[in-house]
Amino acid sequence: xxxxxxxxxxxxxxxxxxxxxxxxxxxxxxxxxxxxxxxxxxxxxxxxxxxxxxxxxxxxxxxxxxxxxxxxxxxxxxxxxxxxxxxxxxxxxxxxxxxxxxxxxxxxxxxxxxxxxxxxxxxxxxxxxxxxxxxxxxxxxxxxxxxxxxxxxxxxxxxxxxxxxxxxxxxxxxxxxxxxxxxxxxxxxxxxxxxxxxxxxxxxxxxxxxxxxxxxxxxxxxxxxxxxxxxxxxxxxxxxxxxxxxxxxxxxxxxxxxxxxxxxxxxxxxxxxxxxxxxxxxxxxxxxxxxxxxxxxxx
Ligand code: AMP
Ligand code: MN
Ligand code: MN
Ligand code: MN
Numbered sequence: 001x002x003x004x005x006x007x008x009x010x011x012x013x014x015x016x017x018x019x020x021x022x023x024x025x026x027x028x029x030x031x032x033x034x035x036x037x038x039x040x041x042x043x044x045x046x047x048x049x050x051x052x053x054x055x056x057x058x059x060x061x062x063x064x065x066x067x068x069x070x071x072x073x074x075x076x077x078x079x080x081x082x083x084x085x086x087x088x089x090x091x092x093x094x095x096x097x098x099x100x101x102x103x104x105x106x107x108x109x110x111x112x113x114x115x116x117x118x119x120x121x122x123x124x125x126x127x128x129x130x131x132x133x134x135x136x137x138x139x140x141x142x143x144x145x146x147x148x149x150x151x152x153x154x155x156x157x158x159x160x161x162x163x164x165x166x167x168x169x170x171x172x173x174x175x176x177x178x179x180x181x182x183x184x185x186x187x188x189x190x191x192x193x194x195x196x197x198x199x200x201x202x203x204x205x206x207x208x209x210x211x212x213x214x215x216x217x218x219x220x221x222x223x224x225x226x227x228x229x230x231x232x233x234x235x236x237x238x239x240x241x242x243x244x245x246x247x248x249x250x251x252x253x254x255x256x257x258x259x260x261x262x263x264x265x266x267x268x269x270x271x272x273x274x275x276x277x278x279x280x281x282x283x284x285x286x287x288x289x290x291x292x293x294x295x296x297x298x299x
């Protein structure tokens with residue numbers, strides 16, 4: 001099923017494979033009408049994506065995916081419909097950038113201990129001007145012939161508990177969601193079921209998320225298990241959170257996360273986009289019952 005909305009994807013401004021304009025073109029060809037560019041801790045690709053979206057006649061939502069720490073663990077919060085020029089956001093992102101660079105140096109040092117030299121410079125070169133992420137380290141290690149897939153690099157070196165993993169303290173939920181709100185945006189907890197939290201930890205997280213000003217849950221995620229939609233929809237209902245849909249597309253090598261290939265939001269979930277646009281007014285030709293997000297069957 002193709003969704004008109006895809007509110008989570010990555011470009012070369014962070015760890016995606018396509019340039020911002022290449023991504024917009026791919027989304028347009030996939031049938032997406034509203035795309036949010038959510039690069040990791042940067043809005044560096046937004047201007048190019050906006051210009052491309054204007055050419056293709058689709059809507060580009062200015063957005064970001066923040067890395068935040070809660071209870072000692074990293075969680076991702078998507079900020080939708082933000083002003084990239086906002087001063088509080090810019091200051092926060094500058095701090096995060098510094099954290100990422102320090103972490104990258106430490107990751108490279110640890111890889112060096114395992115005989116993989118030059119990883120900082122290598123990852124930096126692959127990342128270009130974009131946010132430096134573990135994906136870039138993984139690409140570098142593959143390019144050196146030390147592993148054959150990105151997955152293997154994560155499994156052997158980069159995942160939590162592995163030799164080159166660097167525990168990182170990111171900004172708090174309060175800080176990160178504060179930047180998003182200062183920038184006029186809406187905080188959405190990304191891929192909530194991917195963390196495999198117990199029900200009681202999930203409830204604690206959602207209480208903290210709401211207290212910090214979060215307003216949405218990524219109910220439909222491209223990388224979720226089949227039962228994840230109903231489970232996260234239940235959390236959205238009981239915590240009064242709006243629902244978002246996003247593929248988390250990074251590259252064509254990840255066919256399980258294709259642009260726009262997303263199920264509709266289940267019945268009774270308020271679409272997050274209703275917070276920034278009266279989409280019936282903006283799309284007068286649409287029939288409410290046929291619109292993604294107002295599925296009457298809920299499947
Ligand atoms: P970072 O924000 O620097 O910690 O990098 C996290 C990124 O690494 C995620 O957004 C994914 O794109 C990627 N990633 C994490 N785990 C894996 C994995 N097991 N296989 C491939 N990519 C992964
Ligand atoms: Mn990523
Ligand atoms: Mn994420
Ligand atoms: Mn993502």
